[in-house]
Amino acid sequence: MHQEYQAFETLKRHQATLHNTVELASGVRLAAWSNKHDCITQENPSHHTLSLYTADGYESYHKTRSGWQNGGGPDRFCIMPKESVSSWDIRDDLSFVHLYCTDAHLRQLVEQTWDRSPAAINVEECIFDENPQITLLYRQFLLRCQWQEPSDQLILSSAANMLMTHMLTRYTQLQWALPQIRGGLAPVVLKRVVEFIQNHLAQPLQLADLASLAGLSEFHFARMFRQSTGIAPHQFVMQARIEHAEALLRSSTMPLIDIALECGFSSASHFSHRFKAMRGVTPSILRQEQKI
CATH class of the missing domain: 1.10.10.60 (Homeodomain-like)
Known part of the structure; x- marks a missing residue:
């Protein structure tokens, strides 16, 4: 089902140039943009936006209570939570990548990963921050893929899940440690998954499909699969x-x-x-x- 994202639509109406975008099977969307000499206000979106500056951005200003402040540059990231208002003055070149997701995506990830259902998920606003893991996931996984390429859909969905999981553990009130995974998949389950992969190589395999075959959440499946095979599911498939x-x-x-x-x-x-x-x-x- 197609998911509308207000921040995405707002940028399309301004001077920002959309270079690439893809909606994953889960409904999470990725978008690669550039912009220059533009003023934008994002008002009360119903979703969260995780942004990484990939080039330039030194003259990107964010409106605060004390006035316009900048601090942008390559590998700086911003988190704009749902229902927040953020105003931006882009005075020079900026290239950036957005990940858009909803509370529903985060809640499903929480319930699958921790087998718990929090009363609420409060995402923190972060502006011009730095985080090596966010940079790594964007640059080593998302930006090295061809987003429209079916054979890359597994790594895209895996990296997007890891980004959202990192956001949950570092930038929400939950601050829950990730569950410890001990042991791999049962031999019969591993055999079933491997046979499915071998028989469906022509198709754009998704992490959710493989996890469903094993009767596990994507988080637990990915880690147990690695325990059993020594490599991640997307590496095994490739x-x-x-x-x-x-x-x-x-x-x-x-x-x-x-x-x-x-x-x-x-x-x-x-x-x-x-x-x-x-x-x-x-x-x-x-x-x-x-x-x-």
């Missing part, structure tokens, strides 16, 4: 896609685009990029070497 692609390259004459599609990549170029990153050569070079 490894499986590349292994299947390599087998097809070595044993068939299928066109590269057909192999890409069968392994869950939407284009030959993205398939080639991922394959080279993991195997050191492009699919076409590997196929040529087979003929020698």
